[in-house]
Every structure is written in C-alpha cells, then in structure tokens.
Amino acid sequence: MSETDDAQKTVVPAVAVTDIAEYRPHEEQIVRLETTYAKLVVDCSTSEGLANAKEVRVDIRDVRYALANTTKTALIPYQQKVKDAQARVNQVKEFGEALKDRVLAIEAPVDEAIKAEEKRAADAKAERERIEAERVEAIRAKITRFSSVAAAYASRSAADVANILQGVKESVILPEEYAEFEAEGTIARDNAIEQLETLQRSAVEREEAAAKLLAQQKELDELREKQRIADA
Structure with missing residues (x-):
C-alpha cells in the first residue's frame, strides 16, 4: 500500500x-x-x-x-x-378534544333541530313538486286525448265518429280543472271538433258511396237475373 x-x-x-x-x-x-x-x-x-x-x-x-x-x-x-414534548402534545390534544366535546354537546341539539327543519322543508317541497307534476301530467293527458282523437277515429264509421264528436263537443274546459292550460285545452278541443267533423263528413260520403255502389251492384244483379230468365 x-x-x-x-x-x-x-x-x-x-x-x-x-x-x-x-x-x-x-x-x-x-x-x-x-x-x-x-x-x-x-x-x-x-x-x-x-x-x-x-x-x-x-x-x-x-x-x-x-x-x-x-x-x-x-x-x-x-x-x-x-x-x-410528545406527551405534552398528547395532553393538549386530549384536552382540546374534551373541550370540543363540551361545545358539541351544546351545539348538537341546535344543529339537529336545524337539520330536522331543513329536512322537513325539503320533504314538503319535494311533495309539492310531486303533486304539481302529477297535476300537470293529468292535464296534459286530457289535452293529448283531444289532440289524438281524430287520428284514432280516422277509419271508423260515421256513427262512431258522430258519437265521439258529440262527446268532445260536450267536454267543458273548466278553469279550475285546466288552470293555466285552459287556453291550450280549449284550442285542442276546438281543433278536435273541427277534425272530427271533417272525418264525419268524409265517413258519411264514404258510406253513401259504398251504399250507392252496393245498390247499383244489386240492380245490376237483378237485371242479369231477369235477362237470364228471359233467355231461358
């Protein structure tokens, strides 16, 4: 080395x-x-x-x-x-926790009362919203029935259309029932009446044409039968 x-x-x-x-x-x-x-x-x-x-x-x-x-x-x-020092730190923490527990004992009933009231208010609000949603949905369903009735009876007989038309005409749009949707409901009902009246006229014309055609066919069949007998 x-x-x-x-x-x-x-x-x-x-x-x-x-x-x-x-x-x-x-x-x-x-x-x-x-x-x-x-x-x-x-x-x-x-x-x-x-x-x-x-x-x-x-x-x-x-x-x-x-x-x-x-x-x-x-x-x-x-x-x-x-x-x-750590022992002192632990003492400080423990004493601080003990003081906090004393404060929480005073705060807890106040906090619980506030939270209970907040929950009650929230539940009441949710219930009001549910009832309101159901009310609006029910009114919307009635208006939808007016709006869709013509399409549902497009191929029905004149008698059927007349019956449903009479029912729609008798429908009364009550303010207490339709509330803020009264105008919309009235328009939907009036449109339904107009559409059903058009359908009824078409159904009557269709049925009259069918009856006329049937009568003509019957008359033709009778003439053919008479001719057959004459030729026999």
Missing part, C-alpha cells in the same frame, strides 16, 4: 462546523482520516498490501463505531425532551 507525495499535498481537510460538543473530538478524528486516507491508493494484490488495507479499515471503523456510540449517548437528553 502506498500514498504519493503529491496526493498528500493536495488534501484539504473539511472544516468542522458543528456546535454539538460531543461531536467535536470525532470531527478531529474525521479530519485526521480525511488527511491521511482521502487520496489513499489501496493495493490488495499482495499479502502486505492486504494487511495494511485491513489496518486502515480498522482505523476508519474505530472512528465510525465511536461516532455511533456518541450519537446514541448524545441523543438521550434530546430524546427525553422529544418524549416529554
């Missing part, structure tokens, strides 16, 4: 900066190690070099072990302070 003169000349030991008295002797030892071994070239290829390397390692480890022991010793008073 060897160390060059140039390497030794360039070694600059680190400056001790700690204010912890217990570590100062160790810093001196570390400075010694840095000065002695920082630029050391280790050669373990020979038995002598290996033996020297082991001696160096022992020297370095002795400093490290001593440092570890000092750290344990130096920490004891601080660890106790930390332990005491």
